[in-house]
Amino acid sequence: MKFSCEKALLTAAVSIASRAVAAKSSIPAMEGILIEADTRLRLTGYNLETGIQATVPAEIKQPGSLVLSARLFGEIIRKMPDDVVVFTAKDYMVNIKCGMSEFNILGTDPEEFPELPTVDQQNSITLEQSALRSMIAQTLFAVSDNESRPVHTGSLFEVDHKDLTVVSVDGYRLALRREKADKIEGSEQFSFVVPGSALSEVEKICSGEGPVTVNQGARHILFQAGDTVLVCRRLEGEFLPYRNAIPRNNPIHIQCDTRTLLSSIERVSLIISEKLKSPLRCVFGDGVVDITTKTAIGDAADQCPVDGDGQGLEIGFNNKYLMDALKAAPADKLRLEFSSSVAPCVILPAEGEENFVYMVLPVRLKAN
Template sequence: MKFSCEKALLSAAVSVASRAVAAKSSIPAMEGILIEAGSQLRLTGYNLETGIQATVPAEITQRGSLVLSARLFGEIVRKMADDVVVFSAEGYMVNIKCGLSEFNIVGSDPEEFPELPTVDQQNALTLPQPTLRSMIGQTLFAVSDNESRPVHTGSLFDVEGDSLTVVSVDGYRLALRRENVTEKKGADAFSFVVPGSALGEVEKICSGEEDITVIQGARHILFQTGDIVLVCRRLEGEFLPYKSAIPRNNPIHVVCSARALLSSIERVSLIISEKLKSPLRCVFGSGMVSITTKTAIGDAADQCPIDGDGQELEIGFNNKYLMDALKAAPAEKLRLEFTSGVAPCVILPAEGEENFIYMVLPVRLKAN
């Protein structure tokens, strides 16, 4: 096998493929990157959960394939001078030259590398990379890490007509984002659940402005953008029926600035830590919300102006859950809806279309 390639392009492709490489595995080949020089140069990382394949422009003079340690190959390419990398292999002996540097290292048998699953297209959708990136970034925080309900360790992609809704839920909160898709093929309505770990990688590969295509197969999902393909398994099971789980006829409504409320909560949270856990006690009055908390080291209080009357509703929150939702909300003005001190708080945009909804469950407060 022999090829030459620009160092910057090769380094970028190695770092993308490395994200899906197993950190430790009983199969040594899985700690490596599969390098295939055929009609194109392809680099693949696969940990049996998620696989990433990057295609690189290269001049291929001799075809072949082998597996190299992802960590070592990545370090070698990254530290080389900005020049053309010349890669040649005889059997498993690899020679890598670039500028004045030269390395001879040993690769391994490509037959030992697990085959990337093929995805038989049932349905597909296309949307701009920045759109999908923001949808994932603004819902991923609410994905569950509780393995007792595996389906909730991923996000639901629910497609109806021209719109895609992404929903994450972990038993304490719910995050929902809705946007229109550019193109759709297959059924009018379909849905599937993508593991949260894979979505973290999808968010990273959505680094450009072009479109990304999402293909639903029987057991796997494929994300394709430009020269990069990511394949992951689908999560099976009954996802929370989110449409009926979000209470919408809430009698108490207030409007506030996301930034101002977040700043107030961050100040009060300074005395809360992993060791000193305590809920936020929020009292929504007329034109103002009072936020207090008490831990072993002291107490803190802050106020934030709001529009509307909260009818002196007293409600407790886990400070992190409320802050996560406020940080993720893609709007400056938010509408907070309540029914009572023991019912969920629903957070929506105060103006424009409802392209996001966050729901945070309250924490029971001890009597003063």
């Protein structure tokens, strides 16, 4: 095998493929990157859960394939001078030259590298990379890390006619984002659950402009953005019927500025830590919300102006859960809906289309 490639392009492709390389594995080849040169140069990382393949333009003089240690190959390419990298492999001996630098390292047999699953496309959806990236970023925080319900360690992708809805739940909160799709092929309505660990990688590969296509297979999902492909397994199981879980006939409605409320909560949260946990005590009055908390260090209080009357509702929240939802909400003004001190708080855009919904469950407050 022999090819030459621009250092910058090769570095980018190695770092993309490396994201799916197993950190430790009983199969040494899985700690490596599969390099395949035929009509184009492909670099693949695969840890049996998620596989990422990056395609790079290169001048291929001799086709072939080989596996190289992802860590070592990545370090060598990164430290090379900015020039054209010339890669030559004879059997398992690899020669890498760039400018005045030269390395000879050993590769391993490509036959030992597990094959990427092929995705038999049943349905597919296409939308802008920036849209999918923001949808993932604004829901990923609510994915569960509790392995007792594996299906909730991922996000539900639900396609309905022209819309894509992404939903994450973890038992304490719910995050939902909806966007119009550019193109849907196959069924008009379908759904699947993508593991959260794979979605954080999808968010990174959707870093450019242009479309991303999501293909649903029987057991796997394939994301294609530009020259990068990510394949991951689907999570099986019964996802929470989220529509029934979100209470919508709430008698108390208030509107607030997202940044102002977040700043108030951040100030009060300064005395809360991992060791000193304490809920936020929120009292929603007429035109104002009083936020207080008390820990072993001391106590803190703040006020935030709001529009509307909270009818004196006193409700407790985990500060992190409430801040996560406010940080993710893609709107400057929000509507908060309540029905009682033990029912969830529903967070929606104050104006325009309801393209997001967040729900945060309250915590019980001790009597003053």
